[in-house]
Amino acid sequence: MTLTLEPILRSAGIDPGQALVIRHAYVREHDTGLSGIHADSTDDEILQYTREQSTDSRRFPTVPPRTWIVFIREGGDRARLWSVLENHGETGHDGSRRTFDLVESGLLSDLRNRLVIGWRSPRTWRLNGTTAADYPVMEIADAQPVPFPGFDRLILDHAHLQAVMREHRYAAWRTALSSVVGVYLITDTRNGRHYVGKADGAENIRQRWNAYAANGHGGNVELRGLDPTSFRFSLLRVFDPATPTSEIDAAESHFKNALDTRRHGLNRN
Structure with missing residues (x-):
């Protein structure tokens, strides 16, 4: 047919x-x-x-x-x-x-x-x-591959994040995000409020962000009920997957303090 x-x-x-x-x-x-x-x-x-x-x-x-x-x-x-x-x-x-x-x-x-x-x-x-x-x-036709811009230049809205997780042309991006763990930032562009999160242990950045692409909140209570179309995703710091979890935890805590995301952002703890 x-x-x-x-x-x-x-x-x-x-x-x-x-x-x-x-x-x-x-x-x-x-x-x-x-x-x-x-x-x-x-x-x-x-x-x-x-x-x-x-x-x-x-x-x-x-x-x-x-x-x-x-x-x-x-x-x-x-x-x-x-x-x-x-x-x-x-x-x-x-x-x-x-x-x-x-x-x-x-x-x-x-x-x-x-x-x-x-x-x-x-x-x-x-x-x-x-x-x-x-x-x-x-x-x-096969899509032309899009070169990965680098971890420190990565800024994605939710629609773009979904494309990165799904489309063949972003295969190099998924490979790069699979190779690191670390601390990331979600900004609600409607009001400027931040959420600092992490991917560590057995979960790399790609796996963590794939959850956000799928449902918008990634299982985070703080983000449930918010419209993910206004979210912007970026990386604050990346680590080798062999990095001790304690070091990643310390980096996450530092950025929560630096951005004051517990009092004025979307982090609850």
């Missing part, structure tokens, strides 16, 4: 019936005189290009849906995923062109530049989601 786009959309929570699918082609300038995009266009340039659409209802829907799934043309019969955008409404109308407030949604972000579908209508540049949902998946 051929894999189609539909199950991929639905697994991301996208209803094909409430989505618009666009395939951009590389055209430096259209017949209308408007600038197009090319192979060296930045993401910002492609986003700006997508924001501007025709006022002709035969060319573009009068009331477009909230979700826009944007592909880039590859040959006549293929399209590679660029991004999934949220349409927050029309912001301009000059009689011939409409401008929309579009922002990247994060949906299908792990498949950006990897997912390739067959495009059955080579002259068609936009489709409703239900039509595109039946288009075949031609390829899901």
Whole structure:
């Protein structure tokens, strides 16, 4: 059985019936005189290009849906995923062109530049989601590996932490985090309150952080009931796994005192 786009959309929570699918082609300038995009266009340039659409209802829907799934043309019969955008409404109308407030949604972000579908209508540049949902998946390419930035440069929000623990492109990060124990910091960015924690003994940083990726609180009473989407994770100090637990305990206590996380943060002890 051929894999189609539909199950991929639905697994991301996208209803094909409430989505618009666009395939951009590389055209430096259209017949209308408007600038197009090319192979060296930045993401910002492609986003700006997508924001501007025709006022002709035969060319573009009068009331477009909230979700826009944007592909880039590859040959006549293929399209590679660029991004999934949220349409927050029309912001301009000059009689011939409409401008929309579009922002990247994060949906299908792990498949950006990897997912390739067959495009059955080579002259068609936009489709409703239900039509595109039946288009075949031609390829899901291996993700390009992301170099590990170093322990002292690691700052992750919760969504990024989940990606690091799950996606193939972050394999080097997981290897690095598996090689150390130590003391870490969680910051609730809504109010600036800190939580200092540790991974020691048989539990390395990767294992400890994987628990946070899974449920947001990692089993810590202090963090239960808080929204993990506002959490930011970083490392304060890392140790070789052979380091005595007492040394790691002392480092954890030092940072709790230095950051005053018992009185003004999220640590209870």
